Amino acid sequence: MKLPLLFGRSELVEGDGFLARVHVSGRALLTEEEGRFWVEGVTPGGFAASGATSAEALTHFCEEYNAVLFDIAADAPSFEDFEAEVQRFFNDTSEEVLGEWKQAVEEVRSGTVNQANWLKKQSADSPVSMVVKPIGNPSASHNLVGETALAA
Amino acid sequence: MGSSGQVSLKEIRKALDDCAPGAVVELKLHHYWVTYSGKTFRGLPSGKHGKTNPEIESGVVKKMSRFLGVLKCMQAKLSI
Numbered sequence: 322m323k324l325p326l327l328f329g330r331s332e333l334v335e336g337d338g339f340l341a342r343v344h345v346s347g348r349a350l351l352t353e354e355e356g357r358f359w360v361e362g363v364t365p366g367g368f369a370a371s372g373a374t375s376a377e378a379l380t381h382f383c384e385e386y387n388a389v390l391f392d393i394a395a396d397a398p399s400f401e402d403f404e405a406e407v408q409r410f411f412n413d414t415s416e417e418v419l420g421e422w423k424q425a426v427e428e429v430r431s432g433t434v435n436q437a438n439w440l441k442k443q444s445a446d447s448p449v450s451m452v453v454k455p456i457g458n459p460s461a462s463h464n465l466v467g468e469t470a471l472a473a
Numbered sequence: 474m475g476s477s478g479q480v481s482l483k484e485i486r487k488a489l490d491d492c493a494p495g496a497v498v499e500l501k502l503h504h505y506w507v508t509y510s511g512k513t514f515r516g517l518p519s520g521k522h523g524k525t526n527p528e529i530e531s532g533v534v535k536k537m538s539r540f541l542g543v544l545k546c547m548q549a550k551l552s553i
Contacts, residue, residue: 354532357532359532359536361536362516366540367512367513367514367515367516367540368504368514368515368516369516369532369533369536370516371530371532371533385516388502388503388504389503389504389515389516391502391503392501392502392503392504392506392515395501395502396501396502409513410513410515413512413513413515415512415539415540415542417539417542418539418540
């Protein structure tokens with residue numbers, strides 16, 4: 322089983338002397354390997370998480386994503402350095418994994434995938450991005466709820 | 474063992490020496506980052522006990538190896 326996912330997250334990250342909002346619209350690949358579920362980052366890439374169920378793997382994936390942002394924040398002496406490293410993270414994509422993600426999208430579009438009824442569908446052509454903004458004036462209007470969808 | 478076992482960081486470093494010469498392994502707050510050939514895998518858990526030689530889920534090592542483009546070589550060295 323390979324499911325191409327689109328995920329959106331909006332995190333508030335503290336660094337030394339700055340507060341930043343990190344909003345990502347990204348791609349991930351959910352697979353089942355030897356009875357264990359894996360979610361692998363595609364865009365951004367370079368991290369992955371597993372679980373006994375697809376829901377558990379997704380939960381761990383979101384935790385790993387946050388932890389990578391915290392790693393970056395811990396090393397960033399300024400907001401500008403944090404923003405630059407987050408962009409490097411976002412641009413670190415494996416062509417091989419991206420190819421698998423695109424192939425999985427084609428399988429979804431062909432109608433042969435039936436293990437994804439729990440996910441809403443979203444166009445696989447949706448733009449991906451990662452935006453980092455400094456938070457100077459905290460506002461409830463900045464809050465966004467994250468979501469995960471099947472790329473179709 | 475397959476991808477359900479664990480591999481120590483020491484074993485990973487040794488395999489990287491052969492499969493990804495010049496790879497840089499850096500300890501961050503929550504992970505080890507591995508940089509090779511212009512790519513950085515940021516998701517090797519640093520572990521909770523000591524952090525000097527954590528045992529890492531072999532499936533994560535497999536994902537890292539594929540991401541860095543050295544999977545076949547790493548599979549020949551490690552049970553991943």
